[in-house]
Amino acid sequence: MVVADDLFKALADPTRRIILDELTEKSGQTLFEICSRLSMKHQLGISRQAISQHLATLEAAGLVETRREGRYKFHDLNTAPLRHIVQRWLTPDPSEPEESTS
Amino acid sequence: MVVADDLFKALADPTRRIILDELTEKSGQTLFEICSRLSMKHQLGISRQAISQHLATLEAAGLVETRREGRYKFHDLNTAPLRHIVQRWLTPDPSEPEESTS
DNA sequence: ACAATAGGCAAGCCTTCACTTGCCTATCAA
DNA sequence: TTGATAGGCAAGTGAAGGCTTGCCTATTGT
Numbered sequence: 001m002v003v004a005d006d007l008f009k010a011l012a013d014p015t016r017r018i019i020l021d022e023l024t025e026k027s028g029q030t031l032f033e034i035c036s037r038l039s040m041k042h043q044l045g046i047s048r049q050a051i052s053q054h055l056a057t058l059e060a061a062g063l064v065e066t067r068r069e070g071r072y073k074f075h076d077l078n079t080a081p082l083r084h085i086v087q088r089w090l091t092p093d094p095s096e097p098e099e100s101t102s
Numbered sequence: 103m104v105v106a107d108d109l110f111k112a113l114a115d116p117t118r119r120i121i122l123d124e125l126t127e128k129s130g131q132t133l134f135e136i137c138s139r140l141s142m143k144h145q146l147g148i149s150r151q152a153i154s155q156h157l158a159t160l161e162a163a164g165l166v167e168t169r170r171e172g173r174y175k176f177h178d179l180n181t182a183p184l185r186h187i188v189q190r191w192l193t194p195d196p197s198e199p200e201e202s203t204s
Numbered sequence: 205a206c207a208a209t210a211g212g213c214a215a216g217c218c219t220t221c222a223c224t225t226g227c228c229t230a231t232c233a234a
Numbered sequence: 235t236t237g238a239t240a241g242g243c244a245a246g247t248g249a250a251g252g253c254t255t256g257c258c259t260a261t262t263g264t
Contacts, residue, residue: 004119005116008110008113008114008119009114009221011110011113011114012110012111012113012114013221013222014107015222017106017110017190020191021190021191024190024191030240030241031240031241032239032240032241046222046223047223047224047225048240048241049223049224049225049241049242049243050222050223050224052241052242053222053223054222070230070231070232070240071230071231071232071239071240071241072231072240072241073240073241077191079191079192082188082191082192083188083192085188086184086185086187086188088123088126089122089123089126089179089181089184090181090184090185111251114251115251115252117252132210132211133210133211134209134210134211148252148253149253149254149255150210150211151211151212151213151253151254151255152252152253152254154211154212155252155253156252172210172260172261172262173209173210173211173260173261173262174210174211174261175210175211
């Protein structure tokens with residue numbers, strides 16, 4: 001799957017990892033909710049659009065799913081892509097070809 | 103630990119992930135050995151220096167350890183940093199503070 | 205000694221990426 | 235309807251990252 005690349009790239013940014021932390025603590029937050037959390041708890045002087053772009057990146061990686069309700073858009077965490085992403089190097093068993101994984 | 107940032111950044115590049123694949127298949131390879139593998143098996147038209155820089159990045163992340171023997175420098179895989187790097191979001195248990203993890 | 209092999213250092217190029225700024229749309233409350 | 239709230243789009247900027255090129259050091263074999 002080509003998704004692995006998006007996934008690792010999404011995890012490469014520290015701000016996005018903090019967003020995942022916040023969504024882990026409380027899933028289903030809106031953009032503004034995440035904004036104020038990053039500002040309050042983490043002292044991140046970052047614009048709303050920047051966070052919106054981070055959320056888009058996380059969504060493209062499959063780590064965040066969204067649902068619209070009226071003017072609110074809730075962001076839910078999906079940890080499924082994370083589960084086996086690293087076992088690629090943890091199993092010293094070369095049973096199946098590892099091509100097309102990047 | 104500040105290492106988490108280096109670790110995720112090291113995993114962000116597809117070429118570096120392929121290098122990890124090759125070291126998983128056969129640990130203790132030299133730079134030239136890795137070069138020819140990437141060229142042969144993966145059709146990567148990439149210079150020796152580029153791969154050397156990738157290996158330096160992987161070493162900074164703790165994923166690769168090196169040992170010098172004469173004019174050879176062997177690269178060994180260390181998967182220890184990978185083991186728990188993702189559990190940060192897999193455990194819905196907020197028992198301990200997650201600051202300073204990025 | 206000399207050449208070949210294995211690797212390192214540093215400057216430069218070019219692309220990607222994070223972030224900002226400015227403006228626009230949609231929903232809801234008064 | 236008007237204003238406030240929640241969010242989106244797109245262009246621009248500046249810094250980081252991947253890669254190359256050129257040259258240099260160290261070790262080994264003949």
